[in-house]
Amino acid sequence: MSNLINTAISGIRLNQTALSVTGNNIVNANTEGYSRQSVSQSTTISTRTAAGYLGTGVQVNDIYRNTEKHxxxxxxxxxxxxxxxxxxxxxxxxxxxxxxxxxxxxxxxxxxxxxxxxxxxxxxxxxxxxxxxxxxxxxxxxxxxxxxxxxxxxxxxxxxxxxxxxxxxxxxxxxxxxxxxxxxxxxxxxxxxxxxxxxxxxxxxxxxxxxxxxxxxxxxxxxxxxxxxxxxxxxxxxxxxxxxxxxxxxxxxxxxxxxxxxxxxxxxxxxxxxxxxxxxxxxxxxxxLDPALNSLGRIGLAITDGINQQNKLGMDLEGSLGGGVFADINKADVASERVRADSRNSPPYNKDMSITIDDLAALTTSDYELTFPGPGGQQYNIVRKSDGEVMEKGMLSEARPQEISIDGFTLHIDEGTFTAGDRFLLQPTRTGVGQMQMQITRSEEFAFASPLRIDTASGNQGGAELLSSQVISTDTAFFAKNGSFSPPLGIRFTSATTYDVLDYSNPANPVQLDPPLRNLPFVPGSQNPLLPTDPDGTTVSTDTAVAGLLQLASTNNGYPGEVITLETTDPDTGFIKQQSVTAAAGEEASVTARRLSALSGVSATAYTQTSLQDFTAGGPGEALQLTLNGVDITDPDFVLPGESVAQDVPVPLTADFLRDRINGNPDLAALGITAKSDGVKLSVFANTGIDLNFSVDGGGSLTVGDGADLITAPLPADPAVDFTVGGKMDVQLAANTELSSDISTGLFGASPTAQKNFLGIQISMTSGSGPDGQPKAGDTFTVSYNKNGSADSRNGAAMLALGSKSVLSEGNLTYQExxxxxxxxxxxxxxxxxxxxxxxxxxxxxSMDAMQSVSGVNLEEEAARLIQLEQHYNASARLIGLARDLFDTLLNM
Structure with missing residues (x-):
């Protein structure tokens, strides 16, 4: 009987607990974070009887949360x-x-x-x-x-x-x-x-x-x-x-x-x-945010530097060279701000570093990080933060300053001791908007005019035409004095296909520049940039004793033959590219120049020149006979173009007569040989650099060259006297290129002197391609300072063109783009x-719905569970009543 009562009581207790838990679920249905709770139950230990094990009721094991961790x-x-x-x-x-x-x-x-x-x-x-x-x-x-x-x-x-x-x-x-x-x-x-x-x-x-x-x-x-x-x-x-x-x-x-x-x-x-x-x-x-700031900075740098550089290439309203419209993007204080040291860096704090902008087109919108991974403080890495790419790595030298160039900027390490673990943030473009500070205070300072003036000589007869003139840099000797272009230049054509650039300080007596720009090629009918374009280009000229030396009693120029070597050093990698030309003994300068020009980064021109004067006659019937490169220029039967009869050969010969004979001979013209005369001296010039081969016969004498070597005609029974003048060369070299020879007695010498040839300007010309449209020898154009050019707007037009010029992202984007x-x-x-x-x-x-389906309180389900638990509770209570009735019955028996 007691077992029955205990069983009933355990059921009541279980249902009381379950009812409390369900009630708690109901009242917390809207409590944030509440997880529905449930009762875990199990049967109690059964009692062994003669009839078998008899159950003793139920027990509460646990009150648990309905939740699933995943x-x-x-x-x-x-x-x-x-x-x-x-x-x-x-x-x-x-x-x-x-x-x-x-x-x-x-x-x-x-x-x-x-x-x-x-x-x-x-x-x-x-x-x-x-x-x-x-x-x-x-x-x-x-x-x-x-x-x-x-x-x-x-x-x-x-x-x-x-x-x-x-x-x-x-x-x-x-x-x-x-x-x-x-x-x-x-x-x-x-x-x-x-x-x-x-x-x-x-x-x-x-x-x-x-x-x-x-x-x-x-x-x-x-x-x-x-x-x-x-x-x-x-x-x-x-x-x-x-x-x-x-x-x-x-x-x-x-x-x-x-x-x-x-x-x-x-x-x-x-x-x-x-x-x-x-x-x-x-x-x-x-x-x-960071890319936006860097992008704006890059655009600011491009606008600032573009307008600054173009304004500096012009002439303002008052006739002076232009200056910067904005502050210089590479000012020392600005350059230093582009490097930020990590606060965790080790002492000593003596690092002096800065960043200068070199190439706007190569700039990215990323920051960079300079690290020193060790061991020691010499090994370094530079990482581009936008993509994590290692842009540069290596070892710092002990020498200072040191420069590292990447992505359009240069990191300058001027001094400092570095330790393993040191880090620096490099921000080449972040402060670009800050550089947009106006420097000019007067509107007259806008330099819209070009400082160059190109004048055409009134006596020009050819069809050469000026296309454009451009100032590339005012940091050359020509612009050293503000308000002037000194010396003025003359572009003088020596033939339809060649020209010289001369110092025209004295137009009556122009002289070669140093280094010379002579006998340069011109292509009629095409657009021709007339001046060197490489700011770091150089010129090497043949100025040794053997070059152009008069070779008496010889049909050979006397050149010894040599190996000419050119070495070009890549400034970024240090890699050296070597090229060479082997000039044979006696090889004409025209051939050597042509072979040199076939090399990368080389442009060679050749020319030959000499002078003849002091012509004397021999005895009666012994007139002086002169042959030039196989052409008898004293032939009495030769008729000049445009004339009907041959001129009489003067005795003695005159410079004017020989000039006309040379310039009027089509065979010599085809060889590029021309002549000039001042009435006394005959100057003979070959614009191709071929050898000038002379042969003297008959009677009389003449002197040749600056050395005034006397050439005496031989006796009638003797062979003619020969003499030869070889050509010289001017070789224009690309930046970082050096020329050397394997012998010191050749045309260049073992280590010839290279001189910068960049003038800071460029002039472009063209002409017709036919005989009437081509330039004529002697046609001249002069280049001088553009005084009183207030109405000129050529540089302003170039400044305006910056708005549509692709100057960013490797030349693919304009400012607006x-x-x-x-x-x-x-x-x-x-x-x-x-x-x-x-x-x-x-x-x-x-995911919330999935979690709520397990952990959330459903009031309808909880209400149904209340009814169920109530029934269970009533049943357990009824079981107790039944046990009591049975007990009363037993007592009354």
Whole structure:
């Protein structure tokens, strides 16, 4: 009988507990973080009887939470993802709106500047147009500064958001650690039961933590939970927690980074942060904010330097060479700001480093990091942060200064001692907008005119035509004195296909430049740049004793033969490229020059010249006979072109007669041989560099060359007297190229002197290709300073052309296109962020629904369970009543 009563009582107790749990579920249906609880039950130990084991009732094993860890973890992960995209979208939308807005778009500011420049260039002498340009230039600068200021404000906002989020993460970590201790104490109290409400509270804290950063957890045996954030960085381990703080970065104090703080030590974990609000902030800054600032800086640098350099190539309204419109982008203080030392670097703090911009087209929008991995402080790596590519690595030398050039900029290491572990942030473009500071204070300083004036000689007879003139650099000797171009130059054609560039300080007696630019090739009918284009190019000339030496009684030029070697050194790699030409003994300069010109980076021209004078006659019937390269120029029967009868051969010969015979002979003309006469001296010139081979016969004498060697005609019975003059060469070499010979007695000598040939200007000409349209020998063009050129706008037109010139991204983007590319990129990132945010919302809803299907309280189910439990309770109570009735019956028997 007692067994029956105990069984009934156990049922009542079980149902009382179950009713309490169900009631607790119902009243907590709307409690955030509450997990539905259930009762776990089992039968009590049966009693052995003669008839077998008899059940003794039921017992409550546990009150447990209905939860599944993988569903909880999925919700935590999805909350972190949504918070990441929400934060990213919120911040990038501001940046995108700033750059795309009609009111703040820099495209309008740049258009306004170039429109004003166009108006000013159309009337370069107008002060009104120049004043408008001054105003619009300042407006463009203010627009760039305004946008940069807004972006820097966003950076400050990111710093504050990171600081607040880091504080919340620390607080939540501390709360989780405290709950870990309480839960461990509760489970270690001997009951072995789980404190469900505390576990729910901890899970709620973990979900809240996931709003700020990715979270992963590991359950401990004592009931605690280890919490890891970002890329598995430990925040909570048991009851211990770490403090997360946001503070000034090690390399850039204006950008906050994330640190684990323990005592006085800080561990930078910014790169390990992912997900949640902090992950979104870090990702926004890396993917959008920093590239936007660098892109604006690069555009600012390009505009500033482009306008500066072009203005310096022009002449202002007052006749002076132009100066910088803006501050120099490579000023010493600006160059130093582009290098930031890491605060963790080891002493001594004596590093003097700077960055100068070399090639705007090669600049990227990335920052770079210089590291010294060790051992020692000599080995270095430079990594481009946008893609992690190692751009340069090597060993520093002990000598200072040292330069490292990559991606359009040069890192200058002027002095300092480096230690393994030292790090430096390199930001070549970040401060570019700051360089857009106007330097000119008067509108007259805009240099719209070209400082060059090209005049055509009135006596020109050929069809040579000037196409363009361009100032490439004013840092040459020709522009050393402001307001002048000295010496003035003369471009004088020596034939239809050759010309000299001469010093025309004295037009009546022009002289060769030093180094010379003579006998240069001209192609009629084509566009011909007339001057050297390489700023570092040089010229080597044949000026040794053997070159052009008069060889008496010889039909050979006397050249010994030599191996001419050219070595070109790559300034970046140090690699040396070697080329060579072997000139045979007696080889004409024309042949050697042609073979040299076939080499890479070499342009060689050859010419031959000599003079004849002091002509005397022999006895009666012994007139002096002279042959030049197989042509008898004293032939009495030769008829000049345009004449009907042959001229009488004068006795003695005259320079004028010989000039006419040489210039009128088609065979000599085909060889490029011409002559000039001053009435006394005959100058003979071969513009191809072939040998001049003379043969003297008959009677009389003459003198040849500057050395005035006497050539006496032989007796009638003797053979003719021969003499030969060999050609000389001028060899133009590309930058970093050296010429040498294997012998010191050759045309060049063992180590000839190379002189820079760059004039800082370029002139382009063309002509007709037919006989009437080609240049004529003697045609001359003079180059001088453009005085009183206030109406000239050639340099202004070149400045205006900068607006449509592709100067960025390896010459693929204009200023406007670079800005448009930035705005387009941010627009795409914003659009992708919206899509990702919408998708992550959907994913979170699904994971929340899945978790709620297990952990959530369904009131209908709980109500049905109440009815069921009530029935169970009533049945157990009825069982007790039945036991009592049976007991009463037994007592009454």
């Amino acid at each position: 569903l909880v973890d999925q919700v935590v992960q999805d909350i972190g993802a949504l918070s990441d995209y929400d934060t990213y979208l919120f911040n990038i939308s501001q940046t995108n709106n700033l750059l795309a807005s009609e009111q703040t778009s820099l495209a309008n500011a740049m258009n306004g500047y170039f429109d004003a420049l166009n108006e000013a260039v159309n009337d370069p002498g107008s002060l009104l147009g120049r004043q408008l340009l001054m105003s619009q230039t300042q407006q463009m600068v203010s627009s760039f500064e305004g946008v940069e200021s807004r972006l820097l404000e966003q950076n400050l906002s990111v710093n504050k958001q990171m600081q607040a989020a880091a504080g919340t993460v620390t607080s939540l970590g501390q709360q989780i650690a405290e709950l870990n201790q309480v839960i461990a104490d509760a489970q270690g109290g001997g009951t072995g039961q789980s404190p469900n409400d505390l576990l729910d509270e901890r899970d709620t804290l973990v979900r809240e933590l996931s709003q700020y950063v990715n979270v992963s957890t590991i359950d401990r045996e004592d009931g605690g939970m280890d919490v890891f954030i970002g890329q598995n960085q430990p925040l909570v381990v048991g009851a211990e927690t770490q403090k997360l703080i946001a503070g000034p970065g090690n390399q850039d104090s204006s950008r906050y980074e994330l640190f684990f703080s323990k005592g006085n030590s800080l561990q930078n974990i910014t790169r390990q942060m992912a997900g949640g609000e902090l992950g979104g902030l870090v990702r926004f800054r890396n993917e959008a 670079a800005y448009g590319q930035l705005a387009e990129k941010l627009g795409i990132l914003t659009s992708q962020a919206r899509v990702n945010q919408s998708a992550s919302e959907s994913m979170l809803r699904q």
